[in-house]
Amino acid sequence: MSKHAKIEKNIGLMGVLIALVVSMGGLVEIVPLMFQTSVIEAHPNLKPYTALEFAGRDIYIAEGCYNCHSQQIRPFVDETLRYGHYSQANEFVYDHPFQWGSKRTGPDLHRVGGKYTNEWHEYHLMDPRSVVPESNMPGYPWFAEKLVDAEQTAAGMKVHAKWFGVPYTQEQLDSAQADVDGKTQLEAVIAYLQVLGTAIPRSYK
Amino acid sequence: MEMTSGWSLFIIVIVVAHIIGYSYLLWSTSKMKSDGHKEGETTGHEWDGIEEYNNPLPRWWLFMFIFTIIFAIGYLILYPGMGNYKGTLGWTEENAWAKENEQVLAKRAELFSTFIDKPIPAMIQDEKAMAIGERLFANHCSTCHGSDAQGAVGFPNLTDNDWLYGGEPDTLVQTITNGRVGVMPAWGSALGDDGVKQVAAYVRHFSEEGQDEDLVAKGKGKFAMFCAACHGADAKGNHLMGAPNLTDATWLHSFDSGRVESILLEGISGKMPAHGNILDEGSIKVLAAYVYSLSHE
Numbered sequence: 193m194s195k196h197a198k199i200e201k202n203i204g205l206m207g208v209l210i211a212l213v214v215s216m217g218g219l220v221e222i223v224p225l226m227f228q229t230s231v232i233e234a235h236p237n238l239k240p241y242t243a244l245e246f247a248g249r250d251i252y253i254a255e256g257c258y259n260c261h262s263q264q265i266r267p268f269v270d271e272t273l274r275y276g277h278y279s280q281a282n283e284f285v286y287d288h289p290f291q292w293g294s295k296r297t298g299p300d301l302h303r304v305g306g307k308y309t310n311e312w313h314e315y316h317l318m319d320p321r322s323v324v325p326e327s328n329m330p331g332y333p334w335f336a337e338k339l340v341d342a343e344q345t346a347a348g349m350k351v352h353a354k355w356f357g358v359p360y361t362q363e364q365l366d367s368a369q370a371d372v373d374g375k376t377q378l379e380a381v382i383a384y385l386q387v388l389g390t391a392i393p394r395s396y397k
Numbered sequence: 398m399e400m401t402s403g404w405s406l407f408i409i410v411i412v413v414a415h416i417i418g419y420s421y422l423l424w425s426t427s428k429m430k431s432d433g434h435k436e437g438e439t440t441g442h443e444w445d446g447i448e449e450y451n452n453p454l455p456r457w458w459l460f461m462f463i464f465t466i467i468f469a470i471g472y473l474i475l476y477p478g479m480g481n482y483k484g485t486l487g488w489t490e491e492n493a494w495a496k497e498n499e500q501v502l503a504k505r506a507e508l509f510s511t512f513i514d515k516p517i518p519a520m521i522q523d524e525k526a527m528a529i530g531e532r533l534f535a536n537h538c539s540t541c542h543g544s545d546a547q548g549a550v551g552f553p554n555l556t557d558n559d560w561l562y563g564g565e566p567d568t569l570v571q572t573i574t575n576g577r578v579g580v581m582p583a584w585g586s587a588l589g590d591d592g593v594k595q596v597a598a599y600v601r602h603f604s605e606e607g608q609d610e611d612l613v614a615k616g617k618g619k620f621a622m623f624c625a626a627c628h629g630a631d632a633k634g635n636h637l638m639g640a641p642n643l644t645d646a647t648w649l650h651s652f653d654s655g656r657v658e659s660i661l662l663e664g665i666s667g668k669m670p671a672h673g674n675i676l677d678e679g680s681i682k683v684l685a686a687y688v689y690s691l692s693h694e
Contacts, residue, residue, distance in 0.1 A: 220411050224404040267494040269501050274536060276675065278494065309668040311551060312541055323549050324540055395674045 235282040237391040240358045241384070243371035247345040248384025251377050252291065255332065260297035263290070263388065276303040276394030283391050288356045298329055303389035313382045335378035342373045405480025412479060416466060423462050427453055509679045517566035517682065521690035530687025533680055537672065538688075546691050551650055551667065558692035559647045561667075563636040569685035576671030579639040583664035584623060592619050597657045603632065603644040604652065639667075 199206050225231050241249060252258070265271050267278040279302050284290045308316075312323060317335055320327040346368035352358040353365060372380065439448040454462075476484040483489075512523040520526050535544060541552045548554035558564060561579065562572055588596060599616025602608040621630065627640040634642035641649055650656060650665065672681065 216411065216415065220408050224400055224408060227404060228400045267490050269494065269497045272494070272498065273501070307670065308541065309670065311666075311668070315549070315551065323543075323552065326544065393674060 231281040232285060233282060234285045235280065235391045238283055238286065239391075240286050240352075240360055240364075241387070243345055243349065243364070243368040244340075244375060244380050244383040245387050246349055246352075246368075246384075247340040247342075247372050247375070248377075248380035248382070249291075250345065250348060251335075251340075251381050252384055257301075258291050258293040260295065260329070261299065261301045262293035262296050263300065263302040264292040265300055265302050271300070275300050276389070277392045279389070280392065283389065286352070286356075286358050288352060288358075301385065301388055303392075303394045305386050305388040305390040307394070310382050310386065313385060314378065317378060317381065332381075335381060336376055338377045340372045340375045340377055340380050342369045342375075345369070345372050399481055402481070405482075408480040409482075412473070416469060419462075420466055423459065423466075427459055505679070509683070513679050513682065517569075517686045517689050518693070520683070520686040521693060526683055527687055527690055530683045530690070533676075533684050534687050537676065537684070546688070548649075553649060554647070555688050556691045557647060559642070559645065560636065561634075561639045561641055561649075564689070564692065566685060566689055568636075569688055570681055572669060573676070573681050573684055573688075574671065574673035577639055577667075577669040579667040581640075581660060581665045583662060585662040587623060588619060588661065592616075593658050593661045596620055596624065596661055597654055600632070600643050600657060601652065601654060604646050604648075 199209065263279070265275045265277070265279045272278055284292075314336075315323050317332050319331045319333070320329040321331075346365070349358075349360055349368050350365055353360040436452055438451060440451045442449045453459075473479050474484070475486045476488055478484070508525075508529070512520055512526040515523070534542075534546065538546075542548050542555055543552070546555040553561060560568075562568060562577055584596075585593065595612045595616035596619050597616070598608045598612035599620050602613045620628075620632065624632070627635055627638045628643055629635055629640070632643040634640045641647075646652075649667070650660060676684070
């Protein structure tokens with residue numbers, strides 16, 4: 193029996209060989225990145241999310257904001273002119289999982305932090321068309337009434353500290369629940385949006 | 398962006414091994430030698446009546462594979478791909494962006510050169526400048542001030558020549574560059590509930606007749622005491638403080654009596670974000686000119 197026939201007639205052996213071939217691209221392109229400091233070490237200005245920002249991020253994920261908004265500014269001039277400095281890997285090391293997204297029905301949000309005022313975000317989240325008449329974003333009026341789940345926020349931060357190595361201090365973890373207790377989802381989401389991408393100045397000029 | 402030499406070697410070994418391995422695979426399968434079958438004969442396999450020829454790859458197909466290998470070798474010499482080897486072109490994503498950005502800035506400087514030195518009142522006659530200003534406005538300003546620049550509740554209308562901080566060309570440049578923070582303090586504890594109603598009636602009587610005269614009269618005295626410092630004794634506002642003119646029909650937040658009272662009770666703040674860290678001086682000047690043009694011929 194030829195070698196070819198041997199592999200063709202032994203599905204276990206063929207499976208192993210297929211897995212080997214398929215893994216090669218990943219071994220070359222992905223695995224070395226996991227050990228490269230420029231990718232895995234946080235940007236010096238990057239701070240772990242505060243309890244309120246963390247809660248806002250959870251809501252961002254729960255509402256599926258990533259379906260329409262990306263958080264990755266590519267290194268092309270047309271993008272940096274519009275959104276600001278291109279995104280860098282070391283700005284996302286505390287994001288588990290990151291919210292890069294892959295679709296822009298709405299604009300990219302990576303450097304939206306500080307671009308608008310809190311008041312603008314309030315109007316805009318309640319009813320986007322009150323400030324941007326041509327917008328097709330849905331409103332989220334319940335954000336103003338619903339409260340943040342404080343217990344879950346504190347538990348989530350502990351998981352990030354313990355399992356993902358996010359450098360929270362014990363003090364931050366201890367006060368997390370009290371920090372967000374009684375806060376509305378609106379406050380949390382705005383806090384999260386306002387800190388996005390602020391590790392690097394927006395400036396592109 | 399360097400990786401350790403160990404990982405660099407890891408990548409190089411796998412990439413080189415693949416190129417050699419695939420070359421060998423192509424070379425060995427392009428020759429007829431399998432199991433004694435000749436070209437044109439079948440391998441003897443049969444699945445539901447479907448038989449398999451044992452022909453070598455067509456030439457053109459084989460050449461495509463060979464071309465991909467040659468392409469890969471060329472690419473790996475010119476561009477970074479072999480671990481830490483940077484490639485003879487020295488290409489990186491970052492400097493590719495920087496180069497493109499420089500070209501754009503140079504093109505913009507050239508584009509701006511015909512009008513950028515003109516004073517703003519003259520610049521608004523320049524069609525090209527205004528077209529550029531309109532695009533800049535759409536990108537940086539329209540989300541708050543609206544694409545027609547007529548604002549929204551809480552966000553000033555820029556077309557009515559009614560200004561919180563002044564509409565002079567230099568003031569507009571200042572406002573865009575450094576932003577503005579307007580603070581109306583809460584007066585609930587100083588005025589009390591009755592006082593709030595009286596002042597609200599006084600403030601509203603400028604724009605709408607039929608306010609309760611007693612309230613207006615009492616409100617007038619309280620206004621002089623608490624409000625005149627910022628809004629002026631005549632209630633016509635103060636550009637230096639960003640205090641609105643209360644005597645005209647332009648209302649940033651709302652003319653609704655309940656809203657006026659709640660602003661008196663709780664205060665309100667308005668913020669225009671600074672754009673000096675986002676836009677270059679030339680673009681700010683063009684933007685200021687565009688905004689100026691909205692209320693000037």
